[in-house]
Amino acid sequence: MGAEEIVLLNEADEAIGTAPKAESHHRDTPYHLAFSCYLVDPNGRVLITRRALDKRTFPGVWTGSCCGHPGPGEGLRAAVLRRLETELGVTADTITSVLPRFRYRATASDGVVEYERCPVVRAVTAEAEPRPGLDPAEVAExxxxxxxxxxxxxxxxxxxxxxxxxxxxxxPLGPPLGWPDAGTGDLPPALTW
Structure with a gap:
């Protein structure tokens, strides 16, 4: 398996190429495609994770259930399912687009930058226990x-x-089981569902 590639974007959120993920996150990280996922159980609880302590970007912080980078030609749904399985050992029964237009830029205390068009999805699972130890380079807890x-x-x-x-x-959307489906029309042009 080769090195993971990220999809680089222009300001119109169109794909303009790829780059190796490991070499792309630094003080001048290029704008690229990503996603965030909130995994919810039937009782409305949300799986919150702590990033591995030795991650290149924002190590040890608490965040949503999983995040990642769709590979070149990979749809959002497939990327979410892949990361839920590899990071947490869970599958999702449903995936819903919630914040398809989300974009951010953040600088860590060491100067490393994240700069992403990062659609947010909700995934619902009936599985009770995640297994974050499957990929200790990604998830600590x-x-x-x-x-x-x-x-x-x-x-x-x-x-x-x-x-x-x-x-x-x-x-403002209320508890996560009630988040409305935002549809896929506002996903970036570089990303399919």
């Missing part, structure tokens, strides 16, 4: 939390900047 606990995490200094920005948009 995983915990099911109530929606109120997720809202409280925004105030925690060790929550990721994209989590805080996403929750600012998700909080």
């Amino acid at each position: 995983a915990e099911w939390r109530s929606w109120d606990e997720c809202l409280e995490l925004v105030r925690h200094p060790d929550s990721s900047p994209w989590y805080r920005l996403q929750l600012a948009e998700l909080a």
Whole structure:
């Protein structure tokens, strides 16, 4: 298996090429395609994860369930399913587009930048226990939390900047099982469903 590639974007969110993921995250990270996923159980709890302590970008921060980069030609749904399986050992029963237009730029304390068009999805699973140890280079811990606990995490200094920005948009939508389907029409041109 070759090195993971990210999809580079122009300001119109069109694909303009690819680059190796490992070499692309630094102080001048190029704008690229990503996604964030909030995994929800039938009781409305959300799986919150802590990023591995030795990750290149934002190590050790608490954030949503999983995030990643769709590969060249890979659809959003396929990328989400792939990362849920490889990072957490879970499958999703349904996946819904919630914030298809989300975009952010954040700089870590060491100067490393994340700069992403990052659609946000909700995935629902009936599986009770994730297995975050499947990929210790990605996930250090995983915990099911109530929606109120997720809202409280925004105030925690060790929550990721994209989590805080996403929750600012998700909080008005109410608890996650009720988040409306935003459809796929506002996904970036570089990304299929």
